[in-house]
Amino acid sequence: MSAPKKSLEESTLERRVVFEGQFLKVRRDLAQMPDGTTATREFVQHPGAAAMVPIGTDERILVERQYRYSMGAIHVEIPAGKIDPGEASLQTARRELLEETGYEARQWAFLTRVHPAIGFSDEVMDLYLAKDLVLRERSMDLDEFLEIEWVTLGWMMDELRAGRLPDVKTQIAMHWLDRLYSGLWPWPAFDL
């Protein structure tokens, strides 16, 4: 593939927060287009997030069932959460794993970074693998009602193929994990 043209780039002329809710913040910037004209760029300003696949004994994976209000349905997802101020994404991953499942992991590996909503948010999400798990205690956020369960990768891939894993972070993590277990890609180092 040829190198991208510099002429695709846009620059910021004005930057403004136009909405700040209890949870969401919306930016509306004025941007200069490659041809010199201007355009409005509106998007959700997001602190970033981290998600992880907790891998237990017998290669089982720890997943959550959680009601997602916006979708009006219960979804199977890997544990994840938003980055708190000052946190690195690995710290977020460690904190969320403990808060949501009660487990600590003694070995971590970085998997990949994704942009879930590239069209309307600046969210960056880091995906990790976590293994060598130790059960501590579960201390959920007040707002969170979720169930955790150990499942096999095979079950997850069947669910994915059947269209029952529409959550993108979960689907992407499973695709990666399947490529690692099948030997298509080498495992990342558990050095975190």
Add this chain to the structure above:
Amino acid sequence: MSAPKKSLEESTLERRVVFEGQFLKVRRDLAQMPDGTTATREFVQHPGAAAMVPIGTDERILVERQYRYSMGAIHVEIPAGKIDPGEASLQTARRELLEETGYEARQWAFLTRVHPAIGFSDEVMDLYLAKDLVLRERSMDLDEFLEIEWVTLGWMMDELRAGRLPDVKTQIAMHWLDRLYSGLWPWPAFDL
């Protein structure tokens, strides 16, 4: 995996649009939790979207390079767009393919449905495969500055593994396509 408990479900007590920008709409509902308490649920109300993998001769894939203002970078993505009022997602996919690349596809297959931002949006995105392509004319939206290019699936998978395909719709579509070409999963019917 055991059946989910009904006790995870939340119900709507109040529904309100708290922000309506030029592009984004934010809802803030009051919801009743499984234990009877109430909580605020704030999310971007999205019209839905469609994306497709245009497959050409020699199994090449048509992708776009587009500057994403929110990320401040140029990204390689499959063509996609938001659903217009009254459109079915397949119509959106046909329209966006023509508008963004100038191609029409005579054969379509449904791939899967994903939720890109399950934590803060109700967006539903349908992914399709498109083949038997015919070049019409390119009639881009005024706001869009993008380049199109034919690439191989092998190149895309290398980019993905290297962390250079962070856009979730593109990454998920490539994972599926790779499983189809490798024979791990059967091809969906091109009957649309």
